[in-house]
Amino acid sequence: MGLLDAVQRLHVGLDYHLARHNLLTSNLAHLDTPNYKPLDLERTPAGGTFHAAMQVALAQTDPGHLGAAAPAGREEEATWKTIEDPGARPGYDGNAVSVDREAAKIAANQVRYDALASLVSGELSGLSWAANDGRAG
Amino acid sequence: MSHKYSVAGVFSAMDVAASGLTAERGRMNVIASNLANAQTTKAADGTPYKRLDPVFVSRPVSPGAFDAVLRNVNEVQLQGVRPDPTPGQLVYDPGHPDANAAGYVQYPNVNVVTEMVNLMTASRAYEAGVSSIESIKSMAREAIKIGQ
Amino acid sequence: MAIAPITELMQPLTTTRTGEADSSPAIGPGATAGVTADVSFGDVLGKAIEQANRADAFASQKVDALARGVGDDLHGTMIAVKEADISIKLVGTIRNKLLDAFNEIWRTSV
Numbered sequence: 001m002g003l004l005d006a007v008q009r010l011h012v013g014l015d016y017h018l019a020r021h022n023l024l025t026s027n028l029a030h031l032d033t034p035n036y037k038p039l040d041l042e043r044t045p046a047g048g049t050f051h052a053a054m055q056v057a058l059a060q061t062d063p064g065h066l067g068a069a070a071p072a073g074r075e076e077e078a079t080w081k082t083i084e085d086p087g088a089r090p091g092y093d094g095n096a097v098s099v100d101r102e103a104a105k106i107a108a109n110q111v112r113y114d115a116l117a118s119l120v121s122g123e124l125s126g127l128s129w130a131a132n133d134g135r136a137g
Numbered sequence: 138m139s140h141k142y143s144v145a146g147v148f149s150a151m152d153v154a155a156s157g158l159t160a161e162r163g164r165m166n167v168i169a170s171n172l173a174n175a176q177t178t179k180a181a182d183g184t185p186y187k188r189l190d191p192v193f194v195s196r197p198v199s200p201g202a203f204d205a206v207l208r209n210v211n212e213v214q215l216q217g218v219r220p221d222p223t224p225g226q227l228v229y230d231p232g233h234p235d236a237n238a239a240g241y242v243q244y245p246n247v248n249v250v251t252e253m254v255n256l257m258t259a260s261r262a263y264e265a266g267v268s269s270i271e272s273i274k275s276m277a278r279e280a281i282k283i284g285q
Numbered sequence: 286m287a288i289a290p291i292t293e294l295m296q297p298l299t300t301t302r303t304g305e306a307d308s309s310p311a312i313g314p315g316a317t318a319g320v321t322a323d324v325s326f327g328d329v330l331g332k333a334i335e336q337a338n339r340a341d342a343f344a345s346q347k348v349d350a351l352a353r354g355v356g357d358d359l360h361g362t363m364i365a366v367k368e369a370d371i372s373i374k375l376v377g378t379i380r381n382k383l384l385d386a387f388n389e390i391w392r393t394s395v
Contacts, residue, residue, distance in 0.1 A: 006345060006348060006349070009348075009349060009352045009353070010348070010352045012352070013351075013352035013353065013354070016354075043353070043354055098159050098162075099162075100155050100158035100159045100162060100266075101155055101156075101159055103155070104151050104152060104154065104155030104158070104270060105155075107151060107270060107274055108147075108148050108151045108152070111147060111148075111151075111274060111277040111278075111281075111359070112148075112351075112354070114277075114278070114281050115277070115280075115281050115351060115359055115362070115363075116351065116352060118281045118282075118284050118285055118363075119284060119348055119351070119352075119362070119363075119366060121285070122284050122285070122366055122367075122370065123348075126370055126373065129374070129377075130373075142357050143355075143356065143357050143358070144357055144358055146357040146358060146359060147357075147359055148357050149357070277359055280359045280360035280363055281359070281363060283360060283363035283364055283367060284362075284363035284364075284366050284367055
């Protein structure tokens with residue numbers, strides 16, 4: 001049982017939102033660049049039964065064969081990749097950045113970041129309480 | 138926004154409000170175009186400038202959602218512009234280069250006063266959208282305080 | 286006395302079972318004097334732990350959904366986390382009170 005599993009997952013989420021914030025502010029910087037299409041970060045969901053099924057450990061049928069360890073914990077990694085925002089509509093100069101749309105995305109992203117940060121703080125303080133034997137400490 | 142929402146929450150509300158802001162900004166551009174061309178007697182196609190009306194459409198944010206409220210939440214989109222076919226004023230001015238055979242010049246059907254009123258409406262609607270997003274952000278901040 | 290507050294603490298957690306013999310191990314001879322005959326300390330603690338487990342599992346699920354971005358329920362997640370936090374702390378408090386009561390009774394000289 002991983003005591004810090006939840007914290008690790010929240011940490012990954014915080015990383016994602018910070019990276020997305022940087023990308024969205026760079027979109028805003030390119031507000032007047034001709035033919036610029038705004039970018040966004042798309043998350044691939046972590047794990048899932050299909051992915052886990054692909055992570056099959058090699059069975060060692062003969063002691064003389066070399067064994068292979070199953071990749072440990074790789075299927076739990078969430079990754080993200082940069083994509084072009086599909087909902088952006090280009091204007092006359094080919095620039096598809098809308099300041100309202102990007103600003104709203106930044107606001108929503110910040111709300112999610114704040115929520116995750118608050119949850120991490122709560123998790124760690126709960127673990128700290130437990131580590132202090134459940135008494136005030 | 139390509140994100141699928143599960144419940145009517147803060148994030149769907151922010152996207153809807155942002156769509157309103159973009160639409161109002163588009164409307165202001167259209168009004169600005171009308172105002173700038175209020176005296177254009179010969180546009181690109183040779184006829185007098187026809188004032189443009191923005192066309193707004195509603196799109197559901199999450200039509201397949203479980204939440205009955207969220208299914209009815211719509212965001213707005215400026216689909217395009219529609220020229221206003223009503224003819225403009227005819228002014229008698231035989232010396233004008235665009236005068237017709239009878240000496241009348243056809244001016245665009247732009248009423249500056251109407252356009253200014255529309256501009257103020259669009260501006261107020263934009264402010265309302267911004268204020269709406271600020272409220273949503275403040276609600277989210279209060280929700281985050283629950284867990285602290 | 287330390288026992289009286291425990292009774293009040295137990296009331297919202299347990300449903301009283303009337304007519305059932307108190308067969309669960311009580312902590313000491315004086316322990317059952319201040320509580321209703323149907324409820325034992327072991328049951329109380331057990332129920333509290335069970336509730337804390339359920340609340341914790343639910344909260345973990347909500348937090349995971351928010352972390353991965355599939356959940357949009359902001360205040361629901363925060364409330365679930367706080368409820369789980371309180372449930373766990375309640376288990377700790379009950380355990381502390383029971384230990385204090387036990388120690389106090391143990392130190393009673395006969």
